[in-house]
Amino acid sequence: MTDYLSVVKAPKKVKLSALVNLEYCMELQFLGTGAGMPSRERNVTSIALNLPERPVSWLFDCGEGTQHQILRTTIKPGRIEKIFITHLHGDHIFGLPGFLTSRSMNDSKGPLTLYGPPGIRSFVETTLSLSGSWVSFPMEIVEISAGTVYDDEFYRVIAGPMNHPVECYGYRIEQKDKPGALDAGRLAADGVPRGPWFHDIKQGRQVVLDDGRLINGWDYVLPGTKGKTLTIFGDTSPGNAALTLAKGADLMVHEATLEAAMEQKANSRGHSSTVQAAEVARQAGARRLIITHLSSRYQRADCPRLLAECRTIFPATELAQDFSLFSL
Known part of the structure; x- marks a missing residue:
């Protein structure tokens, strides 16, 4: 379990293959855990998912400064093969142009697929064009709607609508069962x-x-290994769609922008409080909850109080800091 009171340090440089060969385990690393704007302790939103079947990562959102955060981890930009954007607010996408151009300047050749709401193609193509930038690798941009957005032999990714002032999605990542070995x-x-x-x-x-x-x-044939289910929500106020997306998830990542006493303010801006995030996890039957996307008004000293608010409703709650690493 990650200690939210400890000083967060970037992990030692080790080969990514050493991370992804741990049994049948996904790893979730938080690159930015703040809401709206960066603070001294938190960058804006981005989460990396390291996959065990092959040495690649997926990004969920790419706020300003994400590529700087990546430099402090073992993640290799050339091995990021997919980016899933929840919505087009700046604290979730302003890091995209810089990341894409730096990936090109590093001569990365691996293909990359970018998923996001309608408008993501225009944002990327316009910013690259106006800045005289380009990408040197194959890139596909997929503008999504609710439903299955990706499906292969290992994973299925499903997008679901969130309650927010702009079109916004959460993602349910289903790891398919691993067949058993021959006896x-x-x-x-x-x-x-x-x-x-x-x-x-x-x-x-x-x-x-x-x-x-x-x-x-x-x-x-020996018994197989059951796959895990992970849900990563975009910004949202409480709603039934979130319950459907997170039903029975092994791990749920949910924003908790403001404390319980400021719930009305959070909801008025399309966000959730600590207690509301915990209530979604409880009602959805999730096994674990990680809260993120905390307002810049909160400092490290506030974290125990925010976490305690969640744990009164859902004891299996953890609070993410920048560079927190969780196994699933």
Whole structure:
């Protein structure tokens, strides 16, 4: 568990592959945890998700200064393959032009896909054009709506609408179950020889061996690993859509811009209080909650009080600082 009272330091430089080969574990690193504008202790919003299946990262939002924060981590810009933008407010997107051009100047060739609400294409293309900038790598821009925005053999990403003054989305990242390995001991004990039929056995299919025996593949497959579900919300005041997106999540990241006593002010601007974030986690049946996007009015000394407000409703709450690292 991250200690919110400790002095936050950037992790030691280690190979990214050392981070992503830990069992079947995703890692979530907060690059910016402040709301609206940067402060001495917090940069504006950006979160990196490190994936275990391959040495790449995904970014969720890219506020001003995100590339500076990345320099203090083990994350490599050339290995960021996807960026998911929640909405077009400046504290969530003003770091994009700088990050994209720096990635090009570093001669990164890996493709990058950018997802975001309608208008994200115009923002990126206009800022690059007016500044005489360009990208040297393949880049695809996908303007999203509610529903599945990405799906492959490992992950499904679903976008859901948030309550905010501008079009805004949260993302549900579903890690698909990892199939179990072949039970080598049982295969050997039953005299099943090695061969191309191992592929069919691992898929649970029936296989006829050379000696005429018919075997059931599932009898020789060890239990698989259940995938995790993570939800990362954009800015939002409470609403039913958030409950749907976060239902049963292993980990939920939710903004908590203001304390409970300032709930009305938070809601009037499309934000949530500490207690409201915790209530969403409780009602959604989430297992863990991380609060972020804290107003610049709060200093480190305020964190225990803000966290305590959440824990009165949802005990399994943690508070993110810049560079906090969580495993899932």
